[in-house]
Amino acid sequence: MKILVAIKRVIDYNVQIRVKEDGSGVVTDNVKMSTNPPDDNAIEEAVKIKESGKAKEVVAVSVGDEKVQETVRKALAVGADRGILVKTEGIIEPLAVSKILQKVVDKEKPDLVFMGKQAIDDDCNQTGQMLAALLNWPQATFASKIEVKDKILQVTREIDEGLETIEVNIPAIVTCDLRLNEPRYASLPNIMKAKKKPIEQINASDLGVDTRPRIEQIKVEEPPKRKAGIKVASVEELVQKLKNEAKVI
Amino acid sequence: MSRESMEYDVVIVGGGPSGLSTAIKLKQLNSNLNVCILEKASEIGAHILSGNVFETRALDELFPNWKELNTPIKTKVSKEKFLFLGKTKSLSWPTWLLPSVQKNHKNYIISLANLCRWLAEQAENLGVEIFPGFPASEILYDEDGSVKGVATQDMGIDKYGNKKDSFEPGIELLGKVTVFAEGCRGHLGKELIKKFDLDKGKDPQQYGIGFKEIWEIDEKNHEEGLVMHTAGWPLDNNTYGGSFMYHAENKQIFLGYVIGLDYKNPYLSPFDEFQRFKTHPAIKKIIEGGKRISYGARALIEGGFQSLPKMYMPGALLIGCDAGTLNMPKIKGSHTAMKSGMIAAEVIDEHIKNQKDLSNYDQKLRQSWLYDELFRARNVKPSFSWGLIFGIIFTGIDQILFRGKLPFTLRHKHADHETLKSADKMPKIDYPKPDNIITFDKTSSVYLTGTNHEDNQPVHLKLKDPDLPINFTLDKFDEPAQRYCPAGVYEIQKENEINKFIINAQNCIHCKTCDIKEPSQNITWVTPEGGGGPKYGNM
Numbered sequence: 001m002k003i004l005v006a007i008k009r010v011i012d013y014n015v016q017i018r019v020k021e022d023g024s025g026v027v028t029d030n031v032k033m034s035t036n037p038p039d040d041n042a043i044e045e046a047v048k049i050k051e052s053g054k055a056k057e058v059v060a061v062s063v064g065d066e067k068v069q070e071t072v073r074k075a076l077a078v079g080a081d082r083g084i085l086v087k088t089e090g091i092i093e094p095l096a097v098s099k100i101l102q103k104v105v106d107k108e109k110p111d112l113v114f115m116g117k118q119a120i121d122d123d124c125n126q127t128g129q130m131l132a133a134l135l136n137w138p139q140a141t142f143a144s145k146i147e148v149k150d151k152i153l154q155v156t157r158e159i160d161e162g163l164e165t166i167e168v169n170i171p172a173i174v175t176c177d178l179r180l181n182e183p184r185y186a187s188l189p190n191i192m193k194a195k196k197k198p199i200e201q202i203n204a205s206d207l208g209v210d211t212r213p214r215i216e217q218i219k220v221e222e223p224p225k226r227k228a229g230i231k232v233a234s235v236e237e238l239v240q241k242l243k244n245e246a247k248v249i
Numbered sequence: 250m251s252r253e254s255m256e257y258d259v260v261i262v263g264g265g266p267s268g269l270s271t272a273i274k275l276k277q278l279n280s281n282l283n284v285c286i287l288e289k290a291s292e293i294g295a296h297i298l299s300g301n302v303f304e305t306r307a308l309d310e311l312f313p314n315w316k317e318l319n320t321p322i323k324t325k326v327s328k329e330k331f332l333f334l335g336k337t338k339s340l341s342w343p344t345w346l347l348p349s350v351q352k353n354h355k356n357y358i359i360s361l362a363n364l365c366r367w368l369a370e371q372a373e374n375l376g377v378e379i380f381p382g383f384p385a386s387e388i389l390y391d392e393d394g395s396v397k398g399v400a401t402q403d404m405g406i407d408k409y410g411n412k413k414d415s416f417e418p419g420i421e422l423l424g425k426v427t428v429f430a431e432g433c434r435g436h437l438g439k440e441l442i443k444k445f446d447l448d449k450g451k452d453p454q455q456y457g458i459g460f461k462e463i464w465e466i467d468e469k470n471h472e473e474g475l476v477m478h479t480a481g482w483p484l485d486n487n488t489y490g491g492s493f494m495y496h497a498e499n500k501q502i503f504l505g506y507v508i509g510l511d512y513k514n515p516y517l518s519p520f521d522e523f524q525r526f527k528t529h530p531a532i533k534k535i536i537e538g539g540k541r542i543s544y545g546a547r548a549l550i551e552g553g554f555q556s557l558p559k560m561y562m563p564g565a566l567l568i569g570c571d572a573g574t575l576n577m578p579k580i581k582g583s584h585t586a587m588k589s590g591m592i593a594a595e596v597i598d599e600h601i602k603n604q605k606d607l608s609n610y611d612q613k614l615r616q617s618w619l620y621d622e623l624f625r626a627r628n629v630k631p632s633f634s635w636g637l638i639f640g641i642i643f644t645g646i647d648q649i650l651f652r653g654k655l656p657f658t659l660r661h662k663h664a665d666h667e668t669l670k671s672a673d674k675m676p677k678i679d680y681p682k683p684d685n686i687i688t689f690d691k692t693s694s695v696y697l698t699g700t701n702h703e704d705n706q707p708v709h710l711k712l713k714d715p716d717l718p719i720n721f722t723l724d725k726f727d728e729p730a731q732r733y734c735p736a737g738v739y740e741i742q743k744e745n746e747i748n749k750f751i752i753n754a755q756n757c758i759h760c761k762t763c764d765i766k767e768p769s770q771n772i773t774w775v776t777p778e779g780g781g782g783p784k785y786g787n788m
Contacts, residue, residue, distance in 0.1 A: 012291075012699070012784060014699040014700070014701040014784050015699045015784055015786075016696060016697055016699060018542060021465070029786075029787075030360075030362075030363065030786035030787040031786055032291060032292055032295060032699065032784045032786070034291075182413070182414055182415050183415070184415050184417065185404040185405060185415060185417040185779075187417050187420070188255065188380060188383060188401065188420050188422075189253060189255065189420065191380065192255075192378070
């Protein structure tokens with residue numbers, strides 16, 4: 001079995017996001033970038049399945065500019081066997097990523113595609129679902145537990161009512177939740193080994209995919225600052241303020 | 250427990266200006282050498298914080314063609330100001346009256362973090378292996394007592410010291426020579442100084458704490474290339490310190506404050522002095538309408554020549570501010586750190602090639618401009634122990650008339666942890682509340698540093714005596730850790746009328762001030778799990 005894991009390079013979750021002065025986006029210069037956290041869980045799960053003997057190969061794929069290679073390299077350091085970088089320029093929306101991944105799946109013919117449930121930068125939560133539609137494969141989203149049973153995958157999902165366990169036929173798309181596992185650390189010797197693992201570079205334009213954005217971004221702005229609260233002296237004052245200032249009663 | 254080990258010709262601890270320069274110079278001298286750099290930050294530059302007005306002397310030697318290499322060195326210093334601040338007034342000191350070491354017209358305003366990122370790229374292109382996120386936590390000694398390498402920190406240990414599922418043991422990195430370049434108050438450097446008695450016959454090391462904020466300011470207040478320093482308010486005559494304001498590119502200014510850690514009043518809060526400083530009319534008018542985008546703090550070396558330890562020992566070298574090569578009157582340590590690393594590379598190359606002893610470092614250092622610079626600078630900082638006014642008068646005579654060649658050397662008498670006076674003998678200081686426009690509290694400031702530590706790991710700030718803060722330091726000094734820590738790591742909390750000493754280690758921005766200033770030397774900073782700490786951008 002072969003598992004393809006899609007990963008995304010995003011601004012590190014510890015960095016405080018700053019909006020550009022002209023409202024055209026967020027500042028990415030001099031900002032620490034990392035792998036999208038749930039994508040780390042996706043890689044970890046794929047590597048675990050491989051270590052259990054149920055998969056033969058784990059391939060990490062990402063989409064973006066030259067620097068994304070670093071992110072792919074990190075996946076190789078924690079156990080992926082080889083990498084693919086599909087090179088693009090500018091903003092790439094989830095639909096375009098899904099179409100690119102569809103082409104990669106056509107070429108690689110994996111049995112499973114794993115990825116994070118959503119990216120922490122745009123919070124879209126669309127790529128996995130759209131890829132499933134494009135491939136006409138079953139999908140299991142928000143996975144917090146995955147069991148491989150021959151040609152069937154048993155996936156536990158976290159939903160509002162509790163835990164839901166479903167079965168999907170392989171091949172399938174799985175999007176991973178943070179609770180799925182605890183990603184391992186890359187050890188120094190494995191980082192060294194990862195430097196020698198191959199990363200294939202493909203230009204998105206060569207895949208014949210239209211990656212033009214379908215959505216026009218008008219403006220990015222910071223959420224309004226929360227005003228400081230005040231202390232009231234009495235119940236009467238509180239009622240009066242709720243009536244006349246907040247106008248909620 | 251046996252660990253994996255990896256062998257290199259040279260193992261370098263720390264990816265700052267000195268460590269990176271060592272690596273680059275080594276590969277330039279002999280491209281066959283295997284060189285690696287361990288860095289505790291999640292990426293090179295993420296733990297670097299510096300003013301920075303950069304003198305290119307060392308870089309000119311390392312890369313004579315650096316101007317063609319797309320370096321992040323862009324803004325040439327075009328104008329200089331020096332102000333004495335009173336509470337509301339300011340007096341401009343004519344720049345022609347500044348000693349030549351404080352003139353910056355040939356220098357550049359840079360982000361040292363970005364310069365380090367650039368140096369790291371050059372090093373990697375030369376074949377140096379750089380491992381960010383791997384702190385060296387332990388020194389390895391050979392049977393004959395010489396240093397044979399370092400071990401990286403175990404990863405995946407929980408707060409009680411047990412192995413988690415993600416446990417990954419540290420590994421041993423063995424080198425023919427190990428270079429310690431951890432920066433000011435490196436925790437391994439500290440161990441080496443003690444073990445090999447490197448500071449024998451030297452004065453106690455002197456430190457300062459430096460704060461830096463990056464502001465994006467109104468175009469009309471921004472003068473790219475302007476370098477401004479101030480002395481005076483809000484510090485009193487007996488406290489050593491001053492500010493810097495560098496107008497960098499993209500409407501940014503680098504605004505900072507440095508305070509000598511030999512201050513005496515335990516009620517002094519360096520962080521609040523810096524915040525208060527920004528409310529001075531001469532400063533406020535520049536940053537008003539602007540936005541603070543970064544914050545950070547780091548201890549720095551101030552001891553200079555008198556406190557510089559021996560920099561070689563069997564199997565290892567101690568360089569940059571891990572030893573203490575900062576030039577205090579110049580307020581610059583980057584070019585000297587780089588030079589100390591380049592000298593290290595020459596010594597190591599000869600050591601590996603011709604078995605020349607590492608003690609050769611001393612001779613090479615003495616023949617270099619680095620030694621000459623530090624020698625001439627030596628009397629400035631100690632003269633300020635007489636107060637700001639006498640310090641300035643003496644410095645004028647020493648630096649302008651004698652160019653640092655007076656026939657005597659003033660001494661540093663005390664280590665910084667010895668200078669605090671009892672709280673009951675010193676005045677309390679009433680700091681104004683932050684307005685959240687110009688001045689801020691520690692919490693919102695630390696938030697800007699992007700600091701994080703995996704929370705389920707052992708506390709990396711170790712107390713020798715866990716009861717001392719409450720039983721002694723609180724009573725005697727009103728527990729100054731609450732104030733000298735720039736990140737709010739230490740708190741005294743009352744629970745059921747009983748005082749408790751709280752360590753919020755996950756806030757630690759790795760400045761090392763507690764390790765230096767704690768009056769009983771009760772706090773020891775050790776490396777947390779790799780990748781923890783601040784994530785500075787262009788600091």
